[in-house]
Structure formats: C-alpha cells, structure tokens
Amino acid sequence: MKTPIYYFSGTGNCLKIARELADELGDAEVISIAKAAKSKVDVAAERIGIVFPVYALNMPAILFDFISKMEADASKYIFGVMTYADVGGDALIQLARELRRKGLKLSAGFGIRMPGNYTPFYGAIPVEKQLLFFNAAHKRIVEEIAPAIREGRIHKIERSKFPLNLLTWALYPLVLPMTPSEDKKFWADERCNGCGICQKVCPVDNIRLQDGRPSWKHRCVQCFACLQWCPTQALQFGKSTKGRKRYHHPEAVLQDFINSERGNSAAD
Numbered sequence: 001m002k003t004p005i006y007y008f009s010g011t012g013n014c015l016k017i018a019r020e021l022a023d024e025l026g027d028a029e030v031i032s033i034a035k036a037a038k039s040k041v042d043v044a045a046e047r048i049g050i051v052f053p054v055y056a057l058n059m060p061a062i063l064f065d066f067i068s069k070m071e072a073d074a075s076k077y078i079f080g081v082m083t084y085a086d087v088g089g090d091a092l093i094q095l096a097r098e099l100r101r102k103g104l105k106l107s108a109g110f111g112i113r114m115p116g117n118y119t120p121f122y123g124a125i126p127v128e129k130q131l132l133f134f135n136a137a138h139k140r141i142v143e144e145i146a147p148a149i150r151e152g153r154i155h156k157i158e159r160s161k162f163p164l165n166l167l168t169w170a171l172y173p174l175v176l177p178m179t180p181s182e183d184k185k186f187w188a189d190e191r192c193n194g195c196g197i198c199q200k201v202c203p204v205d206n207i208r209l210q211d212g213r214p215s216w217k218h219r220c221v222q223c224f225a226c227l228q229w230c231p232t233q234a235l236q237f238g239k240s241t242k243g244r245k246r247y248h249h250p251e252a253v254l255q256d257f258i259n260s261e262r263g264n265s266a267a268d
C-alpha cells in the first residue's frame with residue numbers, strides 16, 4: 001500500500017520536502033492537509049507521514065483539526081517533519097502529544113531548517129542562501145531521514161534545546177485562540193487589481209472579494225499564502241511588510257496552492 005505523506009504548506013517548503021521524501025521512499029503519495037482535513041482522514045496505510053511548518057513555535061492550527069479526524073490505531077508507523085526558519089521549539093513534541101491523544105504514536109520526528117516566510121519580521125533571504133538550506137535538506141533526506149523511515153526505525157523526536165523549547169508551551173495558550181482573528185491585520189493597498197488569487201490560495205476559504213477587494217473572515221490559520229502569492233505585492237500585514245521581498249520555494253508554483261476555484265466576484 002502507498003505511503004500517504006500529508007503536508008501543509010503556505011509557500012512550498014513543506015510541499016517540496018514532502019515531494020522529496022516521496023521520491024526517496026518510492027510508492028508514496030503526497031496529499032494536501034488543507035484538502036484532507038475537510039473530511040474524515042483515511043489512515044488505512046501502515047506508514048504515514050506528516051509534514052508541517054512551525055508557526056510561533058507551535059503546530060499550525062489546521063494540524064490540530066486534521067489530527068482530530070484521524071482514526072486511532074497505535075500499530076501505525078507515523079513519521080513527522082517540521083520545517084522552520086530559526087527555532088522549531090517543541091512543535092514535533094506537540095504533534096506526538098496530539099497523536100497520542102488520538103491513540104496514535106509518532107515513531108520518528110525530524111526538524112528541517114528552510115528559508116523563512118514570516119514577512120512581518122523579515123523579507124525573503126537571498127537566493128544563494130536559500131540554496132544552502134535546500135541542499136542541506138536534500139542531503140539529510142537522502143542520507144538520514146528516508147533510510148530511517150524505510151527501515152521503520154524509531155527515531156528521537158527532534159526539538160530545540162532547553163530552554164528555547166519551552167517557548168512552544170508558553171505561547172501555546174495564546175497562539176491558538178488568537179490565530180483566527182489575526183487576519184484583521186491584513187489589508188490590500190492601491191496595487192490590488194481584484195484578481196482573486198488571494199481568495200483561491202487560501203486553504204480555509206477565509207477570503208472573499210467584495211467590490212473587487214479582499215476581506216478576511218476570521219478563520220485564518222496564518223499560512224501567509226495570500227500575502228506571498230499576491231502577484232502585485234498589494235497584500236500587506238500590519239505596517240512592516242510593504243517593500244519587503246516576498247517568498248515562495250522556487251520549485252513551487254501557484255497551481256499547487258489553488259484550494260478554491262471560487263470566481264473573483266464571489267461575496268458573502
């Protein structure tokens with residue numbers, strides 16, 4: 001049976017890692033969590049992968065929802081990969097905990113550093129530096145991660161060093177309740193042409209165009225796909241993102257992120 005590798009991704013880092021793992025493992029299928037989380041998650045396979053980005057040292061909110069839809073079966077070999085820019089904290093430990101609550105077990109957890117995409121804090125790093133991250137990630141997947149998974153090895157759940165890891169748990173009570181309405185900081189400047197791409201890439205259908213301008217519905221998961229994929233760089237978050245270089249993985253294409261075919265005149 002094929003190994004499903006479930007991924008969540010706003011800008012392609014996790015999608016790329018999931019694809020590389022699938023290539024290395026063979027007979028694997030890369031599946032979007034944004035799409036899978038809409039119904040019951042089929043966990044019939046013996047080996048299952050979960051790849052996600054770290055947000056504020058935590059798992060993305062959508063992961064909690066996704067895991068709640070998995071069926072209990074402690075016999076599965078589940079591996080997790082978190083991608084992060086600087087500090088991943090205890091996000092994989094959090095994944096292990098959520099799986100345990102569902103009667104599932106995380107057998108291996110790997111943290112991979114990738115270019116950051118949190119534009120409120122920084123712009124995209126130069127391409128040469130991005131390549132260093134991609135090459136290091138590829139090497140690790142080929143030499144260490146894929147072989148461990150192939151052999152079904154129990155591998156330590158990677159985490160940031162103490163005391164940085166504790167930030168995950170310090171932020172946890174704040175992050176999840178605040179995330180849905182953080183979208184009130186998004187706005188579109190005068191370059192918005194009403195193309196509707198922000199609406200189409202949103203994994204949780206949180207954007208509507210009203211009179212040709214995006215508005216946010218407060219069920220955001222903070223993936224930043226809307227801001228990063230806006231073709232005119234009109235989309236801003238707070239005061240600091242204007243003029244900052246946008247980021248997406250160079251091998252990711254817009255089509256990979258289209259979650260909704262909703263037309264650009266839709267409103268509700």
Ligand SMILES: Cc1cc2nc3c(=O)[nH]c(=O)nc-3n(C[C@H](O)[C@H](O)[C@H](O)COP(=O)(O)O)c2cc1C
Pocket residue numbers: 008009010011012013014015052053054055056057058083084085086087088114115116117118222223224249
């Ligand atoms: C809302 C948000 C919060 C983030 N928080 C962190 C963080 O706490 N630590 C970190 O190292 N990277 C953080 N990042 C960076 C992402 O984890 C990283 O760039 C990831 O590889 C993006 O994956 P993607 O391209 O698949 O979306 C954050 C990104 C976003 C959008």
Ligand code: SF4
Pocket residue numbers: 188191192193194195196197198199212213214229230231232233234235
């Ligand atoms: S993607 Fe950008 S230009 Fe297109 S509707 Fe959204 S904000 Fe406007």
Ligand code: SF4
Pocket residue numbers: 010183198201202203204205206207216219220221222223224225226227
């Ligand atoms: S509104 Fe933007 S940041 Fe929020 S979930 Fe949708 S695409 Fe992601």
